[in-house]
Amino acid sequence: MFRVIPKHIRASPLWQLQTLPFAIRFLSSTPLCYPRPRLTLLPTSELVSRKLIQARLNSTSSTSRLQKFKRDYKEAWGKIWQTNPIGFPLTVLFVAVNAGLLIYIIYDRVTRVDPYLNRFPPEVAAPLRKALHHSEIRPDPILALQMFREALVVAEHVQMHPFSDEVLGIRIAAAEMLEKNGLVKASIDMLEKTLADCKEWVTSGRRKQMIIDKQRAHRTPAEIVDPETAEAEKTTREKEGREAKLRDQVMKKVIGIKIKLADLYSSNSVQDMDKAENSLIGAVTESASEVRRRRELNLPVSRDGGDDYINLTEIAASCNDLADLYVKKGKHHLAATLxxxxxxxxxxxxGQSTTCAQVVLLNNISSQMAEEAQRVTGKPGSISRADGPLISKPELLDAAALWAKKALDVAAHIKPPVRDEQCDQSCQAALYNLGEIAHMQKQFAEARDYYEQARELATQLQFEEGIKLANDAINRLNNKK
Structure with a gap:
């Protein structure tokens, strides 16, 4: 841009004006405009070469800028490591951990939380989402419990069934939240209240249904000839069927709640083994009576018929849990019976298919009979025969050996993929138990043989505890010599 330079002109007196001839000469000698230079066109080849040169210059400059950036980056990185040898790695680790945590939260929400909340109406899902947030992400048991209660109130307001899977799930989730935050007694109280409500609803519902069925049995077919009456009767029966199915599901939850209560009562924070035992006894009794009722009504009791009711496997699990508790309390005769x-x-x-569960139970029976035999000295044991008299110590040892050998025999017929690590460890335990039984019977050569088999199998399984027990047993035999 051209600059305008100011020029100071001295004013002359008005009477000394320039004469006209001089002005005319000045104007005539000054050209009106300067001639414009004429552009000459370059050849095309020269233009192309100039463009290539310019492109190379541009690429060279961009390459130099990239190299300069890399060089500056390396220098900055080295300076950071030199000035912050501890703080910088910790900062990077902190950022990486937080990024991983954020990814996990998003993944958990998409795969678990959202599908769970989609089962609820939006009015219920809103406070429930807050409850889960204060249960898992920012633990606040008081606020979380308040949100769970608000979700239950809204669920009742929108007329959700109070004993549906969703509503009962809210109550159980609240109890689990209290347990995770160390409020075990509050969790027990909530589960006890839920258990009482479920049992009362199931009992009253079945009683009402029994009365309805009796009234329906005395009704004549002519009373429902009217099409509207028949349609209403059909709708009523469908509703009754849904309620009956829901009662079966609730009874299944009753058994699960009893087992959970037993676990809480036996925890370190409560340590009330009597209440734990009563809860497990109740679970076994309730499940057995439920299966008996279903059999009387010709309803299925196996898992093949569905998963909406108590089946035989769940009763077996209840018996097994109670037996495990009796093992802890030293009541080996009751544990063996269960x-x-x-x-x-x-x-x-x-049925005809055999799984490793049978092998585990057979070995458990053997071990409890051997424990009972070890407990008694000259007096009879606490386990009785079917005809009444108690079994003596030698008879207990013989029976324990038979149960252990039966476990090995059953396991030999189980092939992969049904056979798993649990089956192999049960076989190792059965061999060790046979060694202990032979040792108690003073059959030391046979005991050594079983101990060595147990050690060999434990070595194959890389079962460190089994190897140690077998080695200790063999050392005991060596010391007797």
Missing amino acids: YIQSLGLIKEEE
Whole structure:
């Protein structure tokens, strides 16, 4: 841009004006405009070469800029490591951990939380989402419990069934939240209240249905000839069927709640083994009576018929849990009895197909009989025969050996993929138990043989505890010599 340079002109007196001839000469000698230079066109080849040169210059400049950026980046990176040798790696680790946590939260929400909340109406899902947030992401048990209660109130307002899977799931989730936050007694109280409500609803509903069925049995077919009456009767029966199915599902939850209560009562924060035992006894009793009722009504009791009711496997699991509790309390005769009941139920459920569950139970029966035999000295044991008299110590040891050998025999007929690690470990335990039984019977050569077999199998399984027990047993035999 041209610059205008100011020029100071001195004013002359008005009477000394320039004369006209001089002005005319000045104007005539000054050209009006300067001639424009004429452009000459370059050849096309020269233009192309100039463009190539310009492109190379541009690429060279961009390459130099990239190299300069890399060089500056390396220098900055080295300076950061030199000035912050500890803080910088910790910062990077912190950022990486937070990024991973964020990815996990998003993944968990998409795969677990959202599908769960989609089962609820939006009015219920809103407070429930807040409850889950304060249960898992920002733990606040008081606020989470408040949100769970609000979700239950809204669910009742929108007329959700109070004993549906969704509503009962809210109550159970609230109890789990309290347990995770260390409020075990509050969790127990909530589960006990849920259990009482479920049992009362199931009992009253079945009683009402029994009365309706009796009234319906005395009704004559002529009373429902009217099409509208027949349609209403059909709708009523469908509703009754849904309610009956829901009652079966609730009874299944009742058993699960009882088992969970037993677990909480036996936890370190409560340690009330009597209440734990009563809860498990209740679970076994309730499940057995439920299966008995279904059999009287010619309803299915196996898993093949569905998963909406208590089946034989679940009764066996209840018996097994109670037996495990009796093992902890040293009531080996009761534990053995319950293991035998559980085995019978599993056999009935599985039919011709045999799984590793039978091997585990057979070994458990053997171990409890051996424990009972070790407990008694000269007096009879606490386990009785079918005809009444108690079994003596030698008879208990013989029976324990038979149960252990039966476990090995059953396991030999189970092939992969049905046979798993649990089956192999049960076989190792059965061999060790046979060694212990032979040792108690003073058959030391046979005991050594079983111990060595147990050690060999434990080595193949890389079962460190089994190897240690077998080695200790062999050392005991060596010391006797």
